[in-house]
Amino acid sequence: MQDVTGIPDTDPTRHATVRTEVRVPLGFGHEMPLDARMVTFDGLLDGKEHLALRLGQPQDVPLVRLHSECLTGDLFGSARCDCGPQLSEALQLITDRGGILLYLRQEGRGIGLYNKLDAYHLQDTGLDTYEANRALGLEDDLRDYASAAQMLRAVGHTEIDLLTNNPDKVRQLVALGIKVRNVVRTGVFRTRHNSSYLSAKASKTLHTIELEEQTA
Numbered sequence: 001m002q003d004v005t006g007i008p009d010t011d012p013t014r015h016a017t018v019r020t021e022v023r024v025p026l027g028f029g030h031e032m033p034l035d036a037r038m039v040t041f042d043g044l045l046d047g048k049e050h051l052a053l054r055l056g057q058p059q060d061v062p063l064v065r066l067h068s069e070c071l072t073g074d075l076f077g078s079a080r081c082d083c084g085p086q087l088s089e090a091l092q093l094i095t096d097r098g099g100i101l102l103y104l105r106q107e108g109r110g111i112g113l114y115n116k117l118d119a120y121h122l123q124d125t126g127l128d129t130y131e132a133n134r135a136l137g138l139e140d141d142l143r144d145y146a147s148a149a150q151m152l153r154a155v156g157h158t159e160i161d162l163l164t165n166n167p168d169k170v171r172q173l174v175a176l177g178i179k180v181r182n183v184v185r186t187g188v189f190r191t192r193h194n195s196s197y198l199s200a201k202a203s204k205t206l207h208t209i210e211l212e213e214q215t216a
Helices: 071-075 083-097 113-123 129-135 146-154 167-175 195-204
Strands: 017-026 034-042 051-055 063-068 099-104 159-163 179-184
Touching: 034 083, 034 146, 051 083, 063 083, 071 083, 071 113, 083 099, 083 159, 099 146, 113 129, 146 167, 159 167, 167 179
Parallel strands: 063 099, 063 159, 159 179
Antiparallel strands: 017 034, 034 051, 051 099
């Protein structure tokens, strides 16, 4: 977001407000539609159209997943990442326990769709996911979760259980004033196409992924 001076507003304490909340039954990868309430916001710091999905019974301390948009995995079922299966798993787990899925418009760990596909091309030459980003002059991970913290406050939560294998999400949320009571690991969805991708995340950014227990 920008103020009238044109200077980006980066104050993480600035409040966002709920714009709309609407019921949307979801059939994503499930036999029975999941009953979701989609929430939109005004005043998010980055100005993007992020969504919150309320699922299951309301809880004082909800189970929360921060899921970054992945067009190739979420929509087309790409096996080069684990995003699609993680999204499906998160929707069901959060429905069962009660909580919120934040769908964040941060494609390709924040580098955008075209750059992500350029990085895939470089990975096909032997680079790992982080080496490919650097070869393009990009950071390993450009995602910022300040808007996610705003969204949680706007729907009334400053303490959560977080569904993630990514320690950076925990660090950022805590720094932004969100208490993470428990960390719940996501499943590991390994295929022959994403094995090196998952290995790089485990070794280079310390994702809690136990690949030795998985089969290709």
